[in-house]
Amino acid sequence: MFRAPMSEDQDELLRLYGQMQRIRRVEEECARAYAQGKIGGFLHLYIGQESVGVGAIAALRPDDYVIGTYRDHGLAMAKGMPARAVLAELFGKATGCSQGLGGSMHLFDAEHHMLGGYGIVGGHIPLAAGVAYASKYQGNGRVTLCFFGEGSVTIGSFHEALSLAALWKLPIVFICENNEYSMGTPLARSLSLEDVSQKALGYAMARDRFFARDVLEVKARIGEAVTRAREESEPTLVEVRTYRFRGHSMSDPGKYRTPEEIEAQKKLDPLQKARDALVAVLGEEKLAALDAEIEAETADAVKHAEEAPEPSPDILEPTTYVGEFAR
Amino acid sequence: MPQMNMVQAINDALRLEMKRDDRVVVLGEDVGKVGGVFRVTAGLYDEFGEDRVIDTPLSEGGIIGTAIGMALYGLLPIPEIQFGDFIFPAYDQIVSELAKFRYRSGGEYPSKLVIRTPVGGGIRGGHYHSQSPESQFIHVAGLKVVCPTNPYDAKGLLLASIRDPDPVLFFEPKRIYRAAKGEVPEGDYTVPLSKAAVVRPGKHLTVVTWGAMLYEALDAANQAAQKGIEAEVIDLRTLWPLDIDTIVESVKKTGRVVVVHEAPKTCGLGSEVVALINEKCFLHLEAPPARVCGFDTPFPYTLEMEYLPLAHRILPQLVTTAQF
Ligand SMILES: Cc1ncc(C[n+]2csc(CCOP(=O)(O)OP(=O)(O)O)c2C)c(N)n1
Numbered sequence: 143m144f145r146a147p148m149s150e151d152q153d154e155l156l157r158l159y160g161q162m163q164r165i166r167r168v169e170e171e172c173a174r175a176y177a178q179g180k181i182g183g184f185l186h187l188y189i190g191q192e193s194v195g196v197g198a199i200a201a202l203r204p205d206d207y208v209i210g211t212y213r214d215h216g217l218a219m220a221k222g223m224p225a226r227a228v229l230a231e232l233f234g235k236a237t238g239c240s241q242g243l244g245g246s247m248h249l250f251d252a253e254h255h256m257l258g259g260y261g262i263v264g265g266h267i268p269l270a271a272g273v274a275y276a277s278k279y280q281g282n283g284r285v286t287l288c289f290f291g292e293g294s295v296t297i298g299s300f301h302e303a304l305s306l307a308a309l310w311k312l313p314i315v316f317i318c319e320n321n322e323y324s325m326g327t328p329l330a331r332s333l334s335l336e337d338v339s340q341k342a343l344g345y346a347m348a349r350d351r352f353f354a355r356d357v358l359e360v361k362a363r364i365g366e367a368v369t370r371a372r373e374e375s376e377p378t379l380v381e382v383r384t385y386r387f388r389g390h391s392m393s394d395p396g397k398y399r400t401p402e403e404i405e406a407q408k409k410l411d412p413l414q415k416a417r418d419a420l421v422a423v424l425g426e427e428k429l430a431a432l433d434a435e436i437e438a439e440t441a442d443a444v445k446h447a448e449e450a451p452e453p454s455p456d457i458l459e460p461t462t463y464v465g466e467f468a469r
Numbered sequence: 470m471p472q473m474n475m476v477q478a479i480n481d482a483l484r485l486e487m488k489r490d491d492r493v494v495v496l497g498e499d500v501g502k503v504g505g506v507f508r509v510t511a512g513l514y515d516e517f518g519e520d521r522v523i524d525t526p527l528s529e530g531g532i533i534g535t536a537i538g539m540a541l542y543g544l545l546p547i548p549e550i551q552f553g554d555f556i557f558p559a560y561d562q563i564v565s566e567l568a569k570f571r572y573r574s575g576g577e578y579p580s581k582l583v584i585r586t587p588v589g590g591g592i593r594g595g596h597y598h599s600q601s602p603e604s605q606f607i608h609v610a611g612l613k614v615v616c617p618t619n620p621y622d623a624k625g626l627l628l629a630s631i632r633d634p635d636p637v638l639f640f641e642p643k644r645i646y647r648a649a650k651g652e653v654p655e656g657d658y659t660v661p662l663s664k665a666a667v668v669r670p671g672k673h674l675t676v677v678t679w680g681a682m683l684y685e686a687l688d689a690a691n692q693a694a695q696k697g698i699e700a701e702v703i704d705l706r707t708l709w710p711l712d713i714d715t716i717v718e719s720v721k722k723t724g725r726v727v728v729v730h731e732a733p734k735t736c737g738l739g740s741e742v743v744a745l746i747n748e749k750c751f752l753h754l755e756a757p758p759a760r761v762c763g764f765d766t767p768f769p770y771t772l773e774m775e776y777l778p779l780a781h782r783i784l785p786q787l788v789t790t791a792q793f
Contacts, residue, residue, distance in 0.1 A: 234771030248596075
């Protein structure tokens with residue numbers, strides 16, 4: 143059968159669809175493992191929001207930095223962390239990216255310049271500014287992408303970070319993933335304005351605001367901010383409108399939003415939208431083959447996480463201090 | 470008498486005091502419409518309205534800072550910090566402002582409030598949902614710290630904390646929020662602050678503990694009893710100012726003491742307890758005071774059950790101390 147040659151855009155869309163689908167499948171497996179008690183504590187899924195991280199990170203060079211919140215599995219995978227390392231960490235296994243000591247909210251990968259997930263909301267935003275300062279100082283041309291939710295905008299560290307980044311003209315993009323809820327609190331009950339990007343105005347910082355429905359558009363719009371950071375050393379605050387399909391964490395009964403609202407949002411799923419667009423050009427068979435490949439990779443990562451050993455207690459001290467300390 | 474768990478007992482105390490005293494307001498993240506992540510404030514929003522049960526944005530410094538301001542002019546705020554681990558963005562307000570207000574204003578402004586927050590491990594929460602930060606607040610003069618271990622005490626101690634003239638941090642051990650059940654009187658009563666409870670009498674050694682580790686200490690004590698060692702277990706209940714008299718009385722009798730706490734060992738409250746025992750009844754000691762504690766590391770995700778001073782770690786120390 144004849145197929146029109148793919149444009150560059152379609153190649154890129156296929157690549158980004160693959161990333162989003164990998165993240166979606168890995169996280170669906172996380173939810174299952176959590177229900178089985180194989181993953182403990184608090185598990186925050188990115189399901190519904192994948193187009194933000196995947197699109198934004200696609201606009202980066204491999205040596206650029208990414209730093210985010212506890213909702214970090216998708217960011218880490220988009221930045222290059224293998225699914226095995228992610229799942230093993232969530233299962234608390236020694237082969238996890240943080241040797242099983244951190245769990246879901248602590249995905250670090252020095253090789254891929256993934257500077258972690260953070261459990262204290264807002265705590266990482268000033269750190270991101272510091273990372274950007276180091277890049278500027280070292281003249282290495284690297285850009286830092288700092289992700290957070292709209293809930294972080296109400297804590298002081300957010301403002302301190304933006305204030306410094308603007309003052310020092312740092313090569314950084316602050317990405318506020320506005321999924322409309324900070325845990326059970328809708329945006330209108332936590333912020334005095336609706337347009338979060340306006341927070342940039344007080345710092346005389348560039349800003350942008352758009353919906354994350356099309357992963358290629360996310361890439362292009364974040365790309366503009368990345369260029370501003372890299373070429374002019376100017377920070378940007380970007381508000382990306384998105385929606386999480388699951389609860390805040392796995393232990394959230396989610397009674398603060400209606401099933402109708404969630405269903406309506408699921409119809410706009412950017413992952414499905416990307417798939418539909420690709421099927422229209424490439425045909426279902428090609429996409430089904432890719433999905434099957436991703437299925438096998440996911441199954442392999444789950445198996446790996448299940449079989450990997452737990453860390454030994456001996457690891458606690460050397461990961462706290464280097465060298466001896468008083469006992 | 471109704472049976473309650475800790476969550477219900479604390480909820481009951483809040484409701485009772487809000488009815489009795491219209492200065493009382495509750496504020497925090499998702500405490501209103503949602504009723505709190507652990508449901509401790511459930512129903513209060515419907516009963517008392519949004520001016521008294523205030524949903525705040527994510528803003529710990531703002532929550533505590535505004536609560537201090539409210540307290541200066543006649544309100545009695547009971548802010549909730551969703552997890553004790555998230556209290557540190559507000560640490561500056563607590564340490565620099567709240568703790569020093571009475572002193573700094575020559576006694577003119579007591580700045581009375583009660584900060585409620587769940588603490589401790591045992592729910593696989595990892596570093597940011599498990600810590601026990603009591604000594605970081607006890608070290609700051611001007612704050613009282615309370616930590617109940619059962620529903621009866623939870624209600625009575627919370628009511629006493631609200632009515633005490635000083636600022637109180639009320640630490641709720643989340644591991645036993647629902648597991649610890651018991652009879653709780655309807656209506657008003659208080660459990661006095663700074664009064665420890667001898668939960669299990671014994672003559673061979675004294676165990677001082679608090680929070681969720683009380684149950685581990687009791688478990689270890691019961692196992693020790695099978696080896697002929699009778700441990701006296703003391704639940705501090707109020708961590709600061711602590712009831713040193715009850716501890717000293719017990720140690721004078723037993724001559725031996727083991728302190729058990731979840732927080733890391735170094736500079737934990739156990740250090741102060743041991744120092745006070747040394748100062749007040751050194752000549753009665755027949756064994757070195759011992760501590761069984763969390764490790765001097767961040768609170769781990771996977772190795773939680775190694776880190777916590779559970780019965781299997783307490784028991785050998787009871788035997789060693791008893792046989793010293
Ligand atoms: C300092 C601090 N306060 C409170 C919390 C508890 N908490 C975790 S996430 C969250 C809501 C954050 O919402 P948002 O920033 O919109 O991000 P989202 O979860 O929607 O991705 C809250 C209240 C925390 N982790 N840290």
